[in-house]
Amino acid sequence: MKERDQVTGNADATDTTLAQLIERARALASRGERAILGITGAPGAGKSTLAERLVAALGDEAAVLVPMDGYHLANVVLDDLGYRARKGAPHTFDAYGYLALMRRIRTQRENVDAGADGIVYAPQFRRDLEEPVGSAVPVRPETPLVVTEGNYLLLDEEPWPRVRALVDETWFLAPPESQRLDRLIQRHVRFGRSPDEARERSLGSDQRNAEVIAPTAARATAVYRLIDG
Numbered sequence: 001m002k003e004r005d006q007v008t009g010n011a012d013a014t015d016t017t018l019a020q021l022i023e024r025a026r027a028l029a030s031r032g033e034r035a036i037l038g039i040t041g042a043p044g045a046g047k048s049t050l051a052e053r054l055v056a057a058l059g060d061e062a063a064v065l066v067p068m069d070g071y072h073l074a075n076v077v078l079d080d081l082g083y084r085a086r087k088g089a090p091h092t093f094d095a096y097g098y099l100a101l102m103r104r105i106r107t108q109r110e111n112v113d114a115g116a117d118g119i120v121y122a123p124q125f126r127r128d129l130e131e132p133v134g135s136a137v138p139v140r141p142e143t144p145l146v147v148t149e150g151n152y153l154l155l156d157e158e159p160w161p162r163v164r165a166l167v168d169e170t171w172f173l174a175p176p177e178s179q180r181l182d183r184l185i186q187r188h189v190r191f192g193r194s195p196d197e198a199r200e201r202s203l204g205s206d207q208r209n210a211e212v213i214a215p216t217a218a219r220a221t222a223v224y225r226l227i228d229g
Helices: 018-029 047-058 075-081 095-106 108-113 160-164 177-190 195-203 205-219
Strands: 002-004 012-016 035-040 063-065 120-126 131-139 145-149 169-173 222-226
Touching (some): 018 035, 018 047, 018 145, 018 222, 035 047, 035 095, 047 063, 047 145, 063 131, 095 108, 095 120, 177 195, 195 205
Parallel strands (some): 012 222, 035 145, 035 169, 063 145, 169 222
Antiparallel strands (some): 002 012
16 A cells, blocks of 8 residues: 655655565575665654664574664764754764765675675664764674664765665655654653653754655655554
8 A cells, every 4th residue: 555644755655564574674685695775764763663673583693783873973073063952963973984884884795805804893872872882783794684774864965875875775664744753752751851852852853854854755765654563
């Protein structure tokens, strides 16, 4: 079933199940070469949850999760730049650092064979700290599938098109808008904000980011609405 949803602009979303997406990810991991799967969508769309479920279903030997959020600028840098109130917007990430990581992951196997690389250690964003932590996720050359997720994988400004060129498939998640907002508010509450603060953040800076992300759905390999998650 396909229908339109305001978060995806003019794009059509296909209803799908977690089991179907697991099988699609398993097919990518079974190609015999390094594959990269990108998962994107607006804040609260369920990107992290889906990525974690895919990797858990495939197992550590087949897949690893490398979130884009590891390239959040540190809070001290955001404060120095005056960007703290817009944390999560495109200009609050080290996008070129993320591009360099993805290039290294893309060519990791060939570089290891040539003696020019080894395990790649990717950063991770810690929500309990609200800060990125470096060298937290080991990506081994023998792992066939790397799953990466983040808001801006399909953005059309540099360097995001270069990131997109390194990814084999990009899935845009498009839950119903009311569900997305409810998830987002609950997430903010879970990490220490009051209900009023959570709602203000979700309808404020997060919503501005969502409006930037919505048109990028047209560049996705597929736009999915997960009907059982």
